[in-house]
Amino acid sequence: MSRRSAVPLQVAGIAVLGVLLAACGGEKVGPKPDLPTTKTALWNPCDGLDVAFVKQQYGVASTKHAGSPEKPECRFTPQDEKSGDPVVTANYILFPGTLDDAWQTMGQREDADVRRPRIADADDARIVVNATKKQLYVTGFVQNGVLIQQVDVVDPKPYDEARIVRAVEQTLTVLSRAADQKDVGKSPEPSPSAS
Numbered sequence: 001m002s003r004r005s006a007v008p009l010q011v012a013g014i015a016v017l018g019v020l021l022a023a024c025g026g027e028k029v030g031p032k033p034d035l036p037t038t039k040t041a042l043w044n045p046c047d048g049l050d051v052a053f054v055k056q057q058y059g060v061a062s063t064k065h066a067g068s069p070e071k072p073e074c075r076f077t078p079q080d081e082k083s084g085d086p087v088v089t090a091n092y093i094l095f096p097g098t099l100d101d102a103w104q105t106m107g108q109r110e111d112a113d114v115r116r117p118r119i120a121d122a123d124d125a126r127i128v129v130n131a132t133k134k135q136l137y138v139t140g141f142v143q144n145g146v147l148i149q150q151v152d153v154v155d156p157k158p159y160d161e162a163r164i165v166r167a168v169e170q171t172l173t174v175l176s177r178a179a180d181q182k183d184v185g186k187s188p189e190p191s192p193s194a195s
């Protein structure tokens with residue numbers, strides 16, 4: 001077949017294709033259905049914590065930042081920003097293994113000050129203390145099923161290490177109890193931080 005005789009066939013093919021496509025789209029498409037664009041988070045650690053608890057445990061008048069249901073945040077900042085008081089934050093992940101398994105992925109230094117407190121209703125817990133000349137860093141972890149919650153405290157000098165460690169332990173206890181009461185760790189939902 002010559003190139004000249006192929007052109008009318010191509011034009012005819014395009015015309016037939018156009019008619020077929022037009023027949024498929026005879027009616028207007030209705031509006032798209034409303035689909036959720038954001039997913040409510042499974043859990044917000046701030047649900048179990050408040051400024052009165054932070055005042056009692058950490059000795060700081062604070063402001064609570066809880067984020068939104070779609071993007072939970074749990075942070076307590078000093079009302080007086082120049083006070084030098086501690087900042088407390090809490091977060092979580094859902095992890096299908098144990099806290100020991102998660103711990104292996106964190107890469108802690110061998111000389112880190114790691115403590116293993118007994119926390120009511122929890123499967124496991126750790127507290128890591130790093131006291132420097134200028135600040136105290138304390139991080140606590142508590143596991144309830146697949147839920148691993150984390151508490152971070154940064155306290156500028158002068159700081160009371162024993163008080164902050166006790167306060168983190170109490171915070172882990174409150175978080176563990178709240179998660180246990182709501183059966184949060186038993187649900188295999190993905191965490192917002194995983195996306």
